[in-house]
Each structure stands twice: as C-alpha cells, then as structure tokens.
Amino acid sequence: DCGPLQRLKVKHQWVQVYSGHGYEREAFGREVFLEMYNQAPKAKDLFTRVRGENVFSPEFGAHMVRVLGGLDMCIALLSDDTVLNAQLAHLSTQHKDRGIPNEYFDVMKVALMKVVPGHVSHFDFDAWSACYDVIANGIKH
Numbered sequence: 711d712c713g714p715l716q717r718l719k720v721k722h723q724w725v726q727v728y729s730g731h732g733y734e735r736e737a738f739g740r741e742v743f744l745e746m747y748n749q750a751p752k753a754k755d756l757f758t759r760v761r762g763e764n765v766f767s768p769e770f771g772a773h774m775v776r777v778l779g780g781l782d783m784c785i786a787l788l789s790d791d792t793v794l795n796a797q798l799a800h801l802s803t804q805h806k807d808r809g810i811p812n813e814y815f816d817v818m819k820v821a822l823m824k825v826v827p828g829h830v831s832h833f834d835f836d837a838w839s840a841c842y843d844v845i846a847n848g849i850k851h
C-alpha cells in the first residue's frame with residue numbers, strides 16, 4: 711500500500727524526474743501526454759483550449775507546467791495528509807467543473823507508469839502504483 715516508506719520512496723524518485731531544467735520537465739510532460747493520447751486518442755479533445763493537438767506549442771507547454779506543478783505539489787504533500795486532502799479536493803473541483811471523466815485518471819496512471827521508469831533508477835512500481843491511486847482517488851469525482 712501507500713504507507714510512509716512508499717510515500718518517501720515516491721517523493722525521492724519524483725525528485726529525480728522533476729528536478730531537471732525546464733526543458734527536461736516539458737520533455738517528460740510531452741512523453742506522458744503522448745502516451746495518454748496513444749491509449750485514448752479522444753483525450754486530445756479535452757485540451758483544445760490549450761492546443762493539445764500540438765504538444766510543442768507554448769500554450770500546451772504552459773498547460774503541462776500547470777499539471778506537473780500540481781502533481782509535484784501532491785507528491786510533496788504525501789507526507790502531510792491534511793494539506794494533501796485540501797489540495798486534492800481543490801483539484802477534484804477543477805476537474806469536475808471541466809467534466810473530465812474519471813476513467814482518464816486510469817489512463818494517466820498507465821502513462822506515468824510507463825514513462826517515469828525511464829527517468830529514475832530502480833523504479834519502485836508498487837509504491838508508485840499505490841501512491842498514484844491515493845492522489846487520483848482524491849481527484850476523481
């Protein structure tokens with residue numbers, strides 16, 4: 711499960727993914743979104759406002775920075791349940807208002823579980839799987 715040790719592990723590995731330069735973060739984000747589009751081509755339609763059809767556009771770059779920043783905050787808060795839950799409730803409202811189907815959070819999980827291992831050493835699959843679920847279940851509505 712996503713216990714204290716798993717939470718520490720995910721935080722530690724996320725730092726390896728996310729602590730690079732801005733361009734590395736965006737490259738990581740593009741990999742994740744392209745992997746989501748691969749699995750669920752219709753997901754692209756949700757991102758027309760931010761030009762999701764072109765993952766190299768500045769508009770989509772800014773979107774990825776917002777999403778990854780949100781994910782970064784959630785992972786950092788894995789060791790602070792009270793604040794984590796407040797953040798998840800906020801994200802939940804934002805996604806509910808935009809009509810994002812819950813299934814897409816499972817698509818994102820598969821994408822992250824495919825892409826993150828290429829950016830960390832000794833990817834802890836079980837810890838990521840369980841702790842991603844804590845985050846996604848808090849955002850699903």
Ligand code: HEM
Pocket residue numbers: 753756757759760773776777778779780781784801804805808810814815816818845846849
């Ligand atoms: C752990 C998973 C996720 C996190 C942390 C997250 C985080 C965020 C954040 C921080 C924003 C920006 C909110 C704002 O400033 O207005 C956002 C917007 C959005 N998210 Fe997510 N998100 C997640 C998963 C998803 C998934 C799975 C989908 C659908 C495939 C999705 C679809 C959207 C859409 C459509 C927007 C609005 C884009 C726009 O500005 O037009 N998100 N998300």
